[in-house]
Amino acid sequence: MKKNKISKNWLIKQKKDSFFIQSKIYGYRSRSAFKLIEMNKKFKFLKKNSSLLDLGSSPGGWSQVARKEIIKGKILALDIKFMEKIGNVDFIQGDFSEKEIYKKIFSYFNNKIDVVLSDMAANTTGSKMIDSYRTGELCLNAMKLAKEILNPDGVFLSKIFMGSVYEEINEKAKKYFKKIVKYKPLSSKKESKEIYIFCKGILKI
Numbered sequence: 001m002k003k004n005k006i007s008k009n010w011l012i013k014q015k016k017d018s019f020f021i022q023s024k025i026y027g028y029r030s031r032s033a034f035k036l037i038e039m040n041k042k043f044k045f046l047k048k049n050s051s052l053l054d055l056g057s058s059p060g061g062w063s064q065v066a067r068k069e070i071i072k073g074k075i076l077a078l079d080i081k082f083m084e085k086i087g088n089v090d091f092i093q094g095d096f097s098e099k100e101i102y103k104k105i106f107s108y109f110n111n112k113i114d115v116v117l118s119d120m121a122a123n124t125t126g127s128k129m130i131d132s133y134r135t136g137e138l139c140l141n142a143m144k145l146a147k148e149i150l151n152p153d154g155v156f157l158s159k160i161f162m163g164s165v166y167e168e169i170n171e172k173a174k175k176y177f178k179k180i181v182k183y184k185p186l187s188s189k190k191e192s193k194e195i196y197i198f199c200k201g202i203l204k205i
């Protein structure tokens with residue numbers, strides 16, 4: 001199928017998608033916002049004083065949801081792509097795995113934090129295997145960062161794709177965290193291999 005036709009079909013599907021429609025009604029920048037709303041209903045981890053890092057934040061749906069729930073805590077959003085300003089959310093543009101950006105994150109909070117979110121996804125290549133591998137690598141690196149920056153009872157919530165790195169992510173998560181739950185929100189498209197891993201409480205090694 002030609003690229004134009006694929007994007008036209010994608011647009012038609014999107015317009016029929018109830019979460020896409022709701023995101024427009026409620027003023028969310030992405031339909032992904034509903035995934036975080038749903039996961040917070042289930043796990044109840046966004047508290048009014050939480051400090052939170054949102055990795056892969058653009059266009060900003062998750063940061064909007066976090067800001068609604070977190071009234072006093074600091075929120076830092078980060079993405080390679082630019083993100084339009086959200087009130088009381090600070091933003092760093094850059095690749096989170098670069099040393100300089102890593103340092104900026106730590107000096108921004110200057111303390112341990114409560115929540116690390118990662119909805120990061122690597123750019124699609126056309127190969128589902130490569131995409132799931134690269135997104136899995138992002139999750140593994142985000143998990144490493146989370147382990148360093150989180151409070152002892154902190155929460156790490158990340159997108160993963162069922163695929164080659166899945167087992168490795170599972171094993172690492174078991175080493176790092178006390179509680180691990182895998183969850184697919186209703187708002188995550190059925191045809192997508194995406195699921196989320198919710199981890200809570202750092203294990204002392």
Ligand SMILES: C[S@@+](CC[C@H](N)C(=O)[O-])C[C@H]1O[C@@H](n2cnc3c(N)ncnc32)[C@H](O)[C@@H]1O
Nearest residue numbers: 030032056058059060061062080096119120121
């Ligand atoms: C699915 S989108 C996130 C949607 C967002 N949660 C929302 O609700 O609007 C995935 C994002 O991950 C970002 N990303 C991918 N690799 C990254 C990296 N190494 N560092 C920072 N952001 C990255 C992409 O630029 C993209 O904007």
